[in-house]
Amino acid sequence: DAKTTQPTSMDCAEGRAANLPCNHSTISGNEYVYWYRQIHSQGPQYIIHGLKNNETNEMASLIITEDRKSSTLILPHATLRDTAVYYCIVHNAGNMLTFGGGTRLMVKP
Amino acid sequence: DVKVTQSSRYLVKRTGEKVFLECVQDMDHENMFWYRQDPGLGLRLIYFSYDVKMKEKGDIPEGYSVSREKKERFSLILESASTNQTSMYLCASSSGGFWGEQYFGPGTRLTVT
Numbered sequence: 001d002a003k004t005t006q007p008t009s010m011d012c013a014e015g016r017a018a019n020l021p022c023n024h025s026t027i028s029g030n031e032y033v034y035w036y037r038q039i040h041s042q043g044p045q046y047i048i049h050g051l052k053n054n055e056t057n058e059m060a061s062l063i064i065t066e067d068r069k070s071s072t073l074i075l076p077h078a079t080l081r082d083t084a085v086y087y088c089i090v091h092n093a094g095n096m097l098t099f100g101g102g103t104r105l106m107v108k109p
Numbered sequence: 110d111v112k113v114t115q116s117s118r119y120l121v122k123r124t125g126e127k128v129f130l131e132c133v134q135d136m137d138h139e140n141m142f143w144y145r146q147d148p149g150l151g152l153r154l155i156y157f158s159y160d161v162k163m164k165e166k167g168d169i170p171e172g173y174s175v176s177r178e179k180k181e182r183f184s185l186i187l188e189s190a191s192t193n194q195t196s197m198y199l200c201a202s203s204s205g206g207f208w209g210e211q212y213f214g215p216g217t218r219l220t221v222t
Contacts, residue, residue, distance in 0.1 A: 034209050043113075043199050043213030044152070091209045096142075096167065099152040 004088045009104040018075040020103050022088030025069040031092045033064060035073045036099070037084040044087065044099070047073065078107045112136070113214035115200055121220045128187040130217050132200030141183035142201040142211065143167075143175060152199065158183055190221045
């Protein structure tokens, strides 16, 4: 699976949109972009995934650039409960997930 | 909602003891996984299973074994616990060929003294 690069940490004001970037410049054509998050002392939680097109669900939106070399996870109205480590994972179906270091998002009042 | 439960949130065992960690999922998922998570090392896959009685080694299977006698239950066994197995253990499940969309349990923090 392709390697990803994420900022180590980010802050966001409560109620504002949180935009979490991820670079995956070596992604290949059949690899998906997955996002998970892990709230302190809990198991990781699946958020969203995509291949080429932008995706939206009840939790977040995923914007993938046209060349697929980077993506952004958007939490439209961040709350304190969104404070967590967010993992961007590039995944080839049939392989196992590989979790990197992630971005520690702190939502502040 | 998918629910993955683990038998204990916290467990303290002594060196040399045999330890059983149980995981149950209620969504009829074919695939189940055991990971451990350590600071600075991220999540590492220990074993996974894609069907009843089937198991495959992950990245770090040494010192562990698994059992899957029923579809909903996947057990991790530490045959003789050692202090370097002190860790957070996470179970996950997923449906069919979708390895990427996994649902995790709350984790068991195991301390071996």
